[in-house]
Structures are given as structure tokens and as C-alpha cells.
Amino acid sequence: MLSIQNLHAQYGPIPILKNCSLHIERGEIVTLIGANGAGKSTLLSTISGLLRPSSGSIQLEGSEIGGLSPSKIVSLGICQVPEGREIFSPLTVKENLELGAFLRRGKDQKKKVQEDMDYVLQLFPRLKERFTQPAGTLSGGEQQMLAIGRAIMARPKLLLLDEPSLGLAPKLVNVILETIKELNKEGLTILLVEQNARKALEIAHRGYVIETGRIVLQGTSSELKEDPEVKRAYLGKDYKEISERA
Structure with missing residues (x-):
């Protein structure tokens, strides 16, 4: 459904995204994991037209959308829920x-x-x-x-979610994530940026890890949950014990 190839984007003279490539198939939940400032929100903003790419390609169902206006991108079927709700x-x-x-x-x-x-x-x-x-x-x-x-x-084809659990109590986080799963069951394709990497990987089909504007790792959720570096950096040392008790 969505294909991003060699994407670069910047704010003024400062480069943020560097040679990013990823894809999302119809019907998937794909999560994007990374530290604060890694470029997660910038990638969503570039997809949705709020930031113009400096180079590279963003294709929706085979048609180039990089550089189109946000309203045009919404009309084509991509809608973003921004960080902070707005x-x-x-x-x-x-x-x-x-x-x-x-x-x-x-x-x-x-x-x-x-x-x-x-x-x-x-x-x-x-x-x-x-x-x-x-x-x-x-x-x-x-x-x-x-x-x-x-x-x-x-009525989006692809929903971009930027930190939907930010600032919410644990009970409400579960409500929001269960709703995301329900929307996906109804056929909605979702790209999820979520600070709670463990929760995100529990509901996503696949994921990408972004560091300093570059995609450095990708795989199924199961593969990423077992990756030593992902465990160390994003899941915490007690992740395995937590999973076994759940």
C-alpha cells in the first residue's frame, strides 16, 4: 500500500531523515520504534505532507505523493492523528x-x-x-x-498514529490500543509510532527501528521482541520476565 524509498527530509539546513526506506502492506499494523528525536514524528509529517521531502519517494498504491499538499494526501486516503491530539x-x-x-x-x-x-x-x-x-x-x-x-x-485507507498513549493512565492506554486492534480487524491499515515499544510490538504485525533519522532494523514483531538490541534499548531488561508472567 505505502512504499517509501531513500527518503530524506530536513528542517531548514538540519537533516532529520536520512535515506529512509520502508513499506506497509494493506491490512497491516506496522510500528515505528525509536528514541526521542530519532525522526519518528518527522517521518509521519513527511508522509502526510506537513513537511516536504528533500529527496526520495513516497508512493501510495503505486502513485507518487511526496510533496503533495496535506489536504490532497487526506483526500487520497492518508490521515494522521498527531502527537498531542491537536x-x-x-x-x-x-x-x-x-x-x-x-x-x-x-x-x-x-x-x-x-x-x-x-x-x-x-x-x-x-x-x-x-x-x-x-x-x-x-x-x-x-x-x-x-x-x-x-x-x-x-474514511482513511491508512491511519498514521503518533504517540496515542502519551500521557495516559495505564488503563486508558489499554483501551486505546485495543481500539487500534479493532480498527485493524475492520480493515484499516495503520502506521503506529508509540513510546511504549512493548505494547506496540504486542499489537503490530511488523516493525521498524529508527535511529538518528535512519532505519537500522526491521522485522516481524516476534523477531524484534527477541532481538537483543531492541530488548536492551526499548523493552527493558525485565521484558522476558514480564512476558512470561503475562
Whole structure:
């Protein structure tokens, strides 16, 4: 579905991504693991058009999308849930969700948009309870639900998730990750950047490790969970004991 080859990107004169290559097949959850500042969010921003690549290729279903505008990329089927949620705080939950479907204008879309709204509220019952509240009054977990729900309203083929568990209590982290699994079962392809590498590898099919802007390792989730360097750097020395007790 998505193929990235030899991608370079930078902020001003500072190079961030260096010769990155990866691919995502339809129906997969692929996770991107790396330390803070490794280039994870920059890669998502480059895919979604928020940052223009300096060289390399980004192809969606065989068509080049590198350098297109964010709105065009959304219309082609890629939607990003940014780190920090970036909801519209003064607007209600309903209005935030409606903005997710902004590009789906026209009478022929009205029924489908309402069906997707009903689906989001079924997926996140808390949002139904808060439907007319300003989004800024929601808890952190509820805001993350809203950010994901808003992205779903665009009917993406590929969902980019940037640190969805950041700042959430462990119970809510599990709720969000279970929701990601459910969305994938429904057919949604997902690229997941997640600070909790252990949790990410538990729900992903494959993963990539990025260090200082370069992809340095890739494999199935099982392979990465058993890799000594991944264990040392991202899973912690007690990972095996934790897994055996789980």
C-alpha cells in the first residue's frame, strides 16, 4: 500500500531523515520504534505532507505523493492523528468529528458521514456522553478518543498514529490500543509510532527501528521482541520476565 524509498527530509539546513526506506502492506499494523528525536514524528509529517521531502519517494498504491499538499494526501486516503491530539478545544465533540469529514462534502456523502459518526460513537461511547461538550473540557483519554474518531471521519485507507498513549493512565492506554486492534480487524491499515515499544510490538504485525533519522532494523514483531538490541534499548531488561508472567 505505502512504499517509501531513500527518503530524506530536513528542517531548514538540519537533516532529520536520512535515506529512509520502508513499506506497509494493506491490512497491516506496522510500528515505528525509536528514541526521542530519532525522526519518528518527522517521518509521519513527511508522509502526510506537513513537511516536504528533500529527496526520495513516497508512493501510495503505486502513485507518487511526496510533496503533495496535506489536504490532497487526506483526500487520497492518508490521515494522521498527531502527537498531542491537536483537537479544536472551543468546539464541541460533534463539531470536531464533523471537521474530520470536511473533504466529504456533497449530498451523496451526507448519509455516509452520519453512518461514520454513529460508528465512532459506538467505538467510543464516552464521546457520545460528551457529544455537545467543548472538546477542551474532556479528559486526556477522551481527547485521544476524539482525535482518533476525527481521523476516522475522513474514511482513511491508512491511519498514521503518533504517540496515542502519551500521557495516559495505564488503563486508558489499554483501551486505546485495543481500539487500534479493532480498527485493524475492520480493515484499516495503520502506521503506529508509540513510546511504549512493548505494547506496540504486542499489537503490530511488523516493525521498524529508527535511529538518528535512519532505519537500522526491521522485522516481524516476534523477531524484534527477541532481538537483543531492541530488548536492551526499548523493552527493558525485565521484558522476558514480564512476558512470561503475562
